C-alpha cells in the first residue's frame with residue numbers, strides 16, 4: 001500500500017497520525033481528535049494569524065517573535081487564555097509554508113516541540 005499523504009490538524013496544527021479506522025475516509029479527516037473537532041478555529045484564530053504575519057512583517061528580516069507577544073497585543077487582559085490558540089495558529093502557518101517555529105535558534109518540528117517557541121517568517 002502506498003503511503004498516504006501527511007495531514008495537519010485543522011485546529012491544533014499538529015501532524016495527524018494515521019489510524020487504521022481512517023483507512024476508507026482519510027480524505028475527509030480534518031482533525032486529530034474529538035477535542036480538536038470541538039475547537040474549530042474561529043474569527044479569533046483568524047485574527048491571531050493575521051497579527052503573527054503583520055508583527056513579523058514589521059520586524060527586520062530573520063527576526064523572531066514569541067507567541068506571547070501576539071496574544072498580549074490581541075488580548076491585553078486575558079492573553080494567557082489565548083496562548084494555545086496562538087500556538088495552534090502558528091503551527092498551521094508552518095504547515096502552510098508561511099512560518100517556521102524555532103527553539104534556541106534552531107527550526108523545530110511543530111508537532112513535537114515542547115516548551116517556549118519563537119516564530120519566524122519562512
Ligand SMILES: [Zn+2]
Pocket residue numbers: 009010011012013014031032033036
Ligand atoms: Zn488537533
